[in-house]
Amino acid sequence: MKKENKKIIILLCLVVLFIGIVISFLFIFLSKKEIKIADIIKNKNEENVEIYDEENKESELKEADLKPVSYNAVIPMYMYHWVREDTGNYEYPEMMAKPSEIKKQFEYLSSNNYDTIFITDIDKIYDYKKPIALTFDDGWADVYNNVFPYAKEYNIKISMYVIIDLIGTPGYCTVDELKEMRDSGLVEIESHTMSHRMLATLSRDEIYKELDESKKYIKDTLGIDTTVICYPSGSFNNTVIEIAKELGYKYGLAMDGGVHYTSKTDNMQMTRIFATRSMSLNTFINYASNARVDVKWE
Numbered sequence: 001m002k003k004e005n006k007k008i009i010i011l012l013c014l015v016v017l018f019i020g021i022v023i024s025f026l027f028i029f030l031s032k033k034e035i036k037i038a039d040i041i042k043n044k045n046e047e048n049v050e051i052y053d054e055e056n057k058e059s060e061l062k063e064a065d066l067k068p069v070s071y072n073a074v075i076p077m078y079m080y081h082w083v084r085e086d087t088g089n090y091e092y093p094e095m096m097a098k099p100s101e102i103k104k105q106f107e108y109l110s111s112n113n114y115d116t117i118f119i120t121d122i123d124k125i126y127d128y129k130k131p132i133a134l135t136f137d138d139g140w141a142d143v144y145n146n147v148f149p150y151a152k153e154y155n156i157k158i159s160m161y162v163i164i165d166l167i168g169t170p171g172y173c174t175v176d177e178l179k180e181m182r183d184s185g186l187v188e189i190e191s192h193t194m195s196h197r198m199l200a201t202l203s204r205d206e207i208y209k210e211l212d213e214s215k216k217y218i219k220d221t222l223g224i225d226t227t228v229i230c231y232p233s234g235s236f237n238n239t240v241i242e243i244a245k246e247l248g249y250k251y252g253l254a255m256d257g258g259v260h261y262t263s264k265t266d267n268m269q270m271t272r273i274f275a276t277r278s279m280s281l282n283t284f285i286n287y288a289s290n291a292r293v294d295v296k297w298e
């Protein structure tokens with residue numbers, strides 16, 4: 001072999017060796033880098049898990065710890081009876097609100113972010129900012145015919161108080177109409193007793209019967225556990241309240257007294273605003289503007 005060929009072979013060997021070393025280095029370097037990248041990804045995931053856990057813990061703490069210690073609510077609660085355009089020969093036309101006025105009132109509440117609430121929502125009144133209650137006494141068919149369509153149109157919650165003995169009689173809602181309204185989730189149906197007699201004038205046994213039987217009827221027929229009693233003609237006394245509480249009623253509605261302040265009267269003697277036929281939209285709005293809830297959190 002010539003000397004020059006030997007040199008070339010040695011040189012080639014060196015080149016191969018060099019390339020080998022370079023490749024080995026690259027391999028080691030890259031694999032370390034991959035480990036690092038894998039570690040970074042792993043760490044990131046772990047960090048995320050930790051953050052997620054902390055967030056969860058925080059929200060759990062919020063739910064567990066932040067409870068309302070006390071609240072003061074001002075709830076304008078409007079009281080209606082009939083809702084119809086034509087008053088006919090009725091002797092108290094002021095008790096007959098106009099459907100066209102109800103529409104304006106609902107439109108106003110809806111476009112001004114009021115919270116229309118059921119009476120039973122007072123349980124968690126601290127969840128609301130501008131609570132308004134719209135209450136309809138006696139269970140007139142007017143509510144189904146002239147109010148319910150607007151409640152659906154403006155997504156407004158209303159409460160109605162049925163006289164059990166009159167359900168399905170001429171002029172009053174039928175059980176099917178009550179069920180349809182109940183199913184909409186917009187209408188709360190509660191007790192206005194069996195016969196609409198003035199409770200404060202009755203014997204203990206009679207009061208018990210009026211409150212107990214109406215509660216049972218509403219449970220059996222509509223599947224609703226009534227906790228609201230609307231006193232017929234606003235008639236109640238301490239005996240009525242005591243019996244009502246004993247039977248599981250938590251709220252009692254009077255007939256007058258204006259805007260309801262939770263700081264002034266308790267839940268068994270809640271006052272209401274008489275929404276008369278001649279009440280202007282401005283008067284309605286003035287009452288509504290009182291609505292507020294002040295909550296002290298723990």
Ligand SMILES: [Zn+2]
Pocket residue numbers: 137138192196232233
């Ligand atoms: Zn009544």
